[in-house]
Amino acid sequence: MSGSRVLVLNSGSSSVKYQLLDMRDGGRLAVGLVERIGESGSRLKHSPADGESREWNGSVPDHDSALKAMAAELDRDGLGLDSPELAAIGHRVVHGGLRFTEPTVVDDAVLAEIERLIPVAPLHNPANLTGIRTAQALRPDLPQVAVFDTAFHTTMPESAARYAIDVETADAHRVRRYGFHGTSHAYVSRETAKLLGRAPEDVNVIVLHLGNGASASAVRGGRCVDTSMGLTPLEGLVMGTRSGDTDPAVIFHLMRVGGMSADEIDTLLNKRSGLIGLCGDNDMREIRRRVDAGDERAGLAFDIYIHRLKKYIGAYYAVLGRVDAVAFTAGVGENSAPVREAALAGLEGLGLAVDGGLNAVRGDGARLISPADARVAVAVVPTDEEMEIAAQTYALVNDSGNQNLT
Ligand code: ADP
Numbered sequence: 001m002s003g004s005r006v007l008v009l010n011s012g013s014s015s016v017k018y019q020l021l022d023m024r025d026g027g028r029l030a031v032g033l034v035e036r037i038g039e040s041g042s043r044l045k046h047s048p049a050d051g052e053s054r055e056w057n058g059s060v061p062d063h064d065s066a067l068k069a070m071a072a073e074l075d076r077d078g079l080g081l082d083s084p085e086l087a088a089i090g091h092r093v094v095h096g097g098l099r100f101t102e103p104t105v106v107d108d109a110v111l112a113e114i115e116r117l118i119p120v121a122p123l124h125n126p127a128n129l130t131g132i133r134t135a136q137a138l139r140p141d142l143p144q145v146a147v148f149d150t151a152f153h154t155t156m157p158e159s160a161a162r163y164a165i166d167v168e169t170a171d172a173h174r175v176r177r178y179g180f181h182g183t184s185h186a187y188v189s190r191e192t193a194k195l196l197g198r199a200p201e202d203v204n205v206i207v208l209h210l211g212n213g214a215s216a217s218a219v220r221g222g223r224c225v226d227t228s229m230g231l232t233p234l235e236g237l238v239m240g241t242r243s244g245d246t247d248p249a250v251i252f253h254l255m256r257v258g259g260m261s262a263d264e265i266d267t268l269l270n271k272r273s274g275l276i277g278l279c280g281d282n283d284m285r286e287i288r289r290r291v292d293a294g295d296e297r298a299g300l301a302f303d304i305y306i307h308r309l310k311k312y313i314g315a316y317y318a319v320l321g322r323v324d325a326v327a328f329t330a331g332v333g334e335n336s337a338p339v340r341e342a343a344l345a346g347l348e349g350l351g352l353a354v355d356g357g358l359n360a361v362r363g364d365g366a367r368l369i370s371p372a373d374a375r376v377a378v379a380v381v382p383t384d385e386e387m388e389i390a391a392q393t394y395a396l397v398n399d400s401g402n403q404n405l406t
Contacts, residue, residue, distance in 0.1 A: 003085035005029065006390040009067075010092040011131025013123065014039060016066045019386040020079055023087070023394040026387065029079055034066040042066075046073040063130045067138055081139055088143040089135050090393030092385070093128045094180065095121030096148030103151070103392040106132055106144040114146065120174060120231060145393040152186040153179030153217070153224045160226040160319075177235070179217070179227035181209045184329060187388040188381045189219040192327040195366045195379055203324045206316045208309065209383065210339065211330035212240035212282065216309075218316035226319050228312055234269060237312060238305045240282035243273035245308070275301050284332045284339065291338075306342045313343065317350055325377040326352060334382050335362075340369065344378065351375025 004024045010017040014037045020029040032046035042060035047053040054073065060066050071081045091106075095117045104110055111129065118125045132144055153161075161177045163170060170176060185207045192207070193200040200222035207217045214237040217227040228236025228244075238244045246269070254260045260268070268277075276282040278301035281290070290298035317323050328340050337359045344352045351374060358369040363380075370378035 003083070003087040004394075005079075005083070005085045006087055006393050007081070007089045007135075008092070008386045008389045008393070009089060009131050009135060010386075011063060011127050011134075013127040016063065016070065016131060018070055019390070020074065021387065021390040023390060030074060030077060031386075032070060032073060034060055034069060036060070037066050038062060044069050044073065046070070048077040048079070051077065063127075063134045064137070067131075067134045071138060086139070086142065088145055088393050088397045089139065090145045090147055090389040091128060091132050091135070092149065092183070092389055093132075093146040094124035094149045095178065096146070096150045096154075097174065097178070098154060098176075100146070100148045101151055101154040103145050103147045103389075103396050105396065106136070106146050110146060120178070143397045145396055147183060147389045147392050149180045149182045150178045152182030153177075153227050155223040156225060156227065163230075175231055177227070177230040179215070179224070180229045180233045181213065181215045181217075182224070182227075183385045183388045183392075184209050184383040185215075185217040185219065185224060185227065187385065188327050188329045188383050189217075189222065191366050191381045192325050192377075192379050193222070195368065195381065196325060196377055198324075204320045204322055206313060206320070206323055206326045208313075208326065208328050208333055208343070209330045210237070210309075210328065210332035210336075213242070214239045214244075214330070214332070216312040216316060218319045220320055226316060238278075238308045239274040241271050241274045241276045243269045243277070275305060278304060284336050288336065288338055302342075306339070309339075309343045310347070313347070313352075314350075323350075323376050325379055327379045327381045329381050329383040334380055340378070340380070352378065354378055 004022055006021050006023055008019045008021065016034045019031045022029055028049055030046065030048045034044045036042045037060050041057060043057050045053065045055045060069060074080055093114060097117045099113055114125055114129055136144055163175060188207050189205045190200050192205050193203040196203060205219045207219060209215050213233055215227060215229045216237060218225050234242050236244045251265050254265050274282065275287060279287060279297040281287050287298050287302055291302050313326065332339055340359055341354050344354050353371055353374050354369050355371045366379060366381040368377055368379050
């Protein structure tokens with residue numbers, strides 16, 4: 001095994017987020033973002049650990065140009081992609097279907113399988129593939145590792161993973177519940193166990209990943225047993241722009257009575273629903289400001305968001321039977337004290353409570369916000385998907401390196 005650095009790439013359709021980490025000490029050497037790829041006004045923001053952030057606007061027509069621009073910035077900091085210190089590149093891949101239960105070193109067969117999954121992840125997998133192929137072209141000799149958002153959820157039992165629809169039809173089209181945000185749920189459930197001073201195998205946790213996209217999971221002894229997202233990230237909680245759960249008949253109704261096409265309804269439910277559809281804003285800070293100012297639409301949007309969240313907490317409490325901790329994470333979960341308070345209000349009978357003082361304190365690290373004598377711990381645990389991807393990538397290339405030696 002040579003280097004100790006891992007470059008993590010999260011390639012979206014019009015953006016690439018990257019982080020260069022040193023796995024000897026978990027240090028972040030550089031983080032950056034290329035936005036509006038293939039659009040007007042492309043922008044790069046690069047922040048090295050030992051220096052000032054740099055930004056530029058220019059033309060970035062495609063992912064190849066984006067990764068070359070990133071590589072040039074890393075070069076300027078003496079962290080270039082040709083460094084022998086770079087051990088591997090870890091890629092976030094959204095959909096791994098049932099086949100990828102673990103991080104996987106990319107080869108042609110793996111690329112083909114990620115491509116085969118495009119029909120169930122039309123927005124994400126094509127961009128993830130482009131990112132991998134572009135990185136391969138830049139460093140063909142380096143291991144490229146795919147880390148799948150779905151992998152952590154492949155332990156779900158069939159009772160949670162199957163929809164109650166005709167089995168042959170479902171299987172013919174690979175219709176089942178896959179779940180997403182798995183890297184975050186895995187990391188946060190483990191960090192929660194650490195915070196409690198217990199082994200992950202001994203702890204049952206409900207993880208609430210509340211970002212712009214949002215999902216809940218029930219984790220028993222370190223393994224996911226249920227999660228709120230399904231075939232796609234549309235199912236489950238109310239999100240920034242997605243509806244979460246609806247009666248599927250809403251779709252037929254909008255087609256037959258509303259005269260809308262499948263694509264129009266897809267856009268409606270994914271981009272114009274959730275908080276933004278309910279009140280015109282999807283940023284929880286703005287929604288809370290409006291609620292505090294007495295805005296009724298924002299108030300209703302907040303109430304619907306909290307009602308759904310509470311239903312999932314109750315459902316996963318029942319799925320797990322015994323709950324040791326509820327962990328809040330991601331943009332809303334880590335930062336919004338009113339959401340945490342409202343989500344658990346009235347659940348004292350389940351041993352769930354938030355200490356007002358602790359909940360109000362802002363902090364960077366993982367922390368408990370439940371009263372000292374609470375039956376169930378309530379925690380705020382900052383997620384770190386890049387660190388988790390880097391750790392899994394590094395562990396995998398080290399393992400295969402060791403195997404080659406024996
Ligand atoms: P994603 O990765 O899904 O894009 P994040 O986890 O970064 O999302 O979460 C983004 C969301 O977090 C924002 O849309 C906003 O609603 C919320 N958010 C960020 N900071 C705060 C804050 N200080 N208070 C309340 N909500 C916040």
